[in-house]
Amino acid sequence: MSAQRTIDGIAAPLPIANLDTDQIMPKQFxxxxxxxxxxxxxxxxxxxxxxxQPKRDFALNRPEYSDCxxxxxxxxxxxxxxxxxxxxxxxxxxxxxxxxxxxxxIFYSNAMNNLLLLAPVPQAAADAILSDVSNPLTNRVTIDxxxxxxRSRHHAAHFSLSARHHRMFVEGVDMVGSSLARRAxxxxxxxxxxxxxxxxxxxxxVTRDRLR
Numbered sequence: 001m002s003a004q005r006t007i008d009g010i011a012a013p014l015p016i017a018n019l020d021t022d023q024i025m026p027k028q029f030x031x032x033x034x035x036x037x038x039x040x041x042x043x044x045x046x047x048x049x050x051x052x053q054p055k056r057d058f059a060l061n062r063p064e065y066s067d068c069x070x071x072x073x074x075x076x077x078x079x080x081x082x083x084x085x086x087x088x089x090x091x092x093x094x095x096x097x098x099x100x101x102x103x104x105x106i107f108y109s110n111a112m113n114n115l116l117l118l119a120p121v122p123q124a125a126a127d128a129i130l131s132d133v134s135n136p137l138t139n140r141v142t143i144d145x146x147x148x149x150x151r152s153r154h155h156a157a158h159f160s161l162s163a164r165h166h167r168m169f170v171e172g173v174d175m176v177g178s179s180l181a182r183r184a185x186x187x188x189x190x191x192x193x194x195x196x197x198x199x200x201x202x203x204x205x206v207t208r209d210r211l212r
């Protein structure tokens with residue numbers, strides 16, 4: 001994964017409060033054993049009608065938002081179940097960041113751990129940015145990850161980002177990479193732990209041998 005200081009691109013308006021993970025990725029797209037093809041299921045019931053035809057009035061089906069990389073959402077975006085497929089589908093579709101007043105707690109963790117940037121901004125700021133991107137002539141947004149600022153054509157807003165998540169995005173490492181960067185500290189802790197409690201190191205092997 002590559003380091004990034006900014007995310008820049010076309011942003012699409014998705015002003016739906018309490019948009020849950022079942023809507024983001026409907027259950028019928030969870031039948032595979034891998035992550036492939038989840039982009040086809042993204043927001044399916046919002047993007048398509050009952051016979052599978054694209055809804056012309058939905059933002060992601062409009063040509064001016066066809067290359068969108070950023071969504072401007074409503075409050076409590078991603079609430080509901082712990083469906084990580086929702087995050088995978090967004091990433092596969094090409095979404096790299098979501099700006100909204102608030103996010104579902106589990107969705108937030110899943111997204112950030114997969115390096116899908118979530119930028120929580122005050123409601124007034126979200127409304128102002130939404131007003132910009134709702135106009136195809138001003139639908140481009142830049143997110144400065146390093147300084148934690150979202151900028152649309154006429155508005156700017158700061159967003160919160162923990163030190164851990166900030167480092168992950170700026171350095172381009174996921175949870176595994178972040179852990180591996182601390183291998184020396186982990187190894188030192190492990191050695192100290194076994195030195196203090198050597199009888200625990202082989203407890204699994206001893207138990208296994210007794211059960212044979």
